[in-house]
Amino acid sequence: MNKWIEFDLLPGEVWWGGAVHDGPRMPYGQQTEAPVGADLRNLLENSGAPLLVSNRGRYVWLHRPFTFQFQTGRLKLETEGEFDQLDPLEEGHGDLKGAYLHASRNYFPAQGRMPDPMAFTTPQYCTWMEMHYEPTQEKTIAYAREIIRNGFPPGVLIIDDNWMKDYGTWEFHAERFPDPKQMIDTLHEMGFKIMLWVCPYVSPDSQTARALAKQGLLVQDAEGRTALRRWWNGCSAVLDYTYSPALAWFKEKLDLLVQRYGVDGFKFDAGDPTGNDPEAWVTSYTWRSSNVPNEDCAAYSTLGQHYPLSEYRASWKAGGAPLMQRLRDKPHSWGKDGLNSLIPNAIAQGLMGYPFNCPDMVGGGWDGDLQATPFDAELFVRYAQCAALFPMMQFSTAPWNVLDASHLEYCQAAVRLRTELGPEIAKLAEHAGTTGEPVLRPMAYEFPNHNWETVSDQFMLGSSIMVAPVLEKGAEERIVRFPEGAWRGQDGTLVTGPCTITAAAPLSTLPWYRLEK
Missing domain, CATH: 2.60.40.1760 (glycosyl hydrolase (family 31))
Structure with a gap:
């Protein structure tokens, strides 16, 4: 009841x-x-x-x-x-x-740890939008070389879905990746760290699924059979992460990838406790150690705590853990489901105990949006600027493949700002790992009792940097509200608050300000 x-x-x-x-x-x-x-x-x-x-x-x-x-x-x-x-x-x-x-x-106390500092000091790059379900060793090395050739710094490189033999069979596909150790060694020499995409699903007609079922490591349905869950890429069995032997089985597979090839971490995708079938998932499936679907998601999050680079999109009660938390996939749009959702979502994420937060990939993660004609280069740049001073910044679509020279330069400028302030952002992440404080904070967090609660289009990075991205198409200026204090702008101007101004913000500019002590 x-x-x-x-x-x-x-x-x-x-x-x-x-x-x-x-x-x-x-x-x-x-x-x-x-x-x-x-x-x-x-x-x-x-x-x-x-x-x-x-x-x-x-x-x-x-x-x-x-x-x-x-x-x-x-x-x-x-x-x-x-x-x-x-x-x-x-x-x-x-x-x-x-x-x-x-x-x-x-x-949800802080554990005293943070992800690898490279996650904060430079952008991250994911193969998803460039390769979809067809990543290969050759393409991955070529993508890394293009990153550097186009003036972007090496960073964390995520090899997305379908690098492996099958869902649940976490071994490199031999035809697509004939020598993964050589590939990862090459990428390391270029300055990258490597993450691999994984998910909690197991192809149901595979030898792996049959073996796991015999061991009782899969979620079951109401009749005691292996439950099948429909997700965005098929219908699969699901490891029961509330059961410690299932966690241990998956960790062993991941550890082998680290030991054999030098993999630095993992993108733990999916793990959604309910998703598109909430009623069935709540009422029709059973776990070994809990009857609450969210606890399966919470258990999934514990896997990532064993690696220096672990990204999650779905988490439950994982506050304080040293995990990279990416926002839900965003369409390439200006709306409240796209660019305009990034700041309010990140504010909410930080206030739930997830300080190491990352917006979705610059340009969005829905490939159909980027096929639109004409392509919205302005949106791509504004998205990159908004993400530049988030705790983390991640690309998937290669900017040099979709932008002309001038828009590419604006994007490169956002990345230069990112790398310039990267060490400072990493220090904020270290502080978050010790205290649990958000890195990205709502204005009301730092300036209470002054009616900042409804301001969700600008944010604080730590306690002294205020960021006010442009979020509207065609805008070359924006209203910025300043708390009390002396605020030095990115162009050297000084604004004394409290006040509200209209700041110039052509497409080349991300308005941000530092509070002078």
Whole structure:
């Protein structure tokens, strides 16, 4: 039987939390009549946490998924079974920063580690948009050489889907990658570090699936048979990550790739606790150690903690872990599902305990969008500028393949800014690994009690850099709001806050400012 509890909101109180993809709807609590909320049993292909945190120093944490709803000055929580405690509302922590840090220390403390610094000091490059399901050794080396030839620095290089023999058979496909050790040695010599795409699925008619089924390592359906899950690339069996032998089996396969070939880490894709079949996944499948689908996702996240480079798109209760967290795949668009979602999603992600966050790949990850005519080079540049001062920056579509010379130069300038500030961003990541603080922060986190809560088109990088990307097509200027203090612009100008100005921002320019001490 479901249980529910309600709380009155304080005057001016707003909240963040729940599911990362709902970032554009945050902060919650400003509405009067129409109810707004979410059901955290279905995270819709992204990360989440059973956490809500408020600008008035309050937060809610439950250990299991819950449904929440804000309406007419009240917050209603509903969960299956009993609440973890009689009163799940924690109060008295001053402001947004105070509430977040108290929740972090108590429920998802920082582990004192961060991903490999290269994830922050230079851009990352993924083969997905250039090679789709046809990566090869020859193409991968050629892609790396093109990165350097076109003036981009070497960084983390991710070899995406279909490098392997089959889903669940994590060995290099011999025809496409005849000498993976030689390939990775060559890429290392060029200055790259290498990650491989993996997923929790196993091709159901394979020898691997049959062996895993005999060992009881696969998720089962209601009849006790191997469950089959439909996902974007087929219908597969799923490893039961709530069962420690299944985790150990996969870790052994990954460790062999590290030992034999020098692989530096892994892109852990999928792992969505529900996805497109939430009701079936909740009611029809069984796990060894939990009846909560999100816990399967949480267990999947523990695998990545063994490697210095581990990227996740779907996570649950993985706050404080040294994992790279990429936002859900974005279309190549200006809208609230594309470029305009990046900042509010990243704000939400940081406030759920995921400080090492990465926007989706520059230009988007949906290949059909990039086939549009005419191609929107302006959007590509603005996307690169927005991502440049995120905790991480990642390319897939090669800019030199889709941009003319002038737009390519603007993109290269964004990357030069990234590499210039990379060591500073890496220090912020190191701080996050120790304290749990977000690297990318909402304005209200650093400047409480000054009505910054609804500002979601500019952000703080740490406590002293303010970034205000251009997010509208055709815009060559934008309104920038400044907190109190002296702010030095990227062009050397000095702005004394608090104030609001209209800043010049031609396509060559990313407006950003440093608070002078």
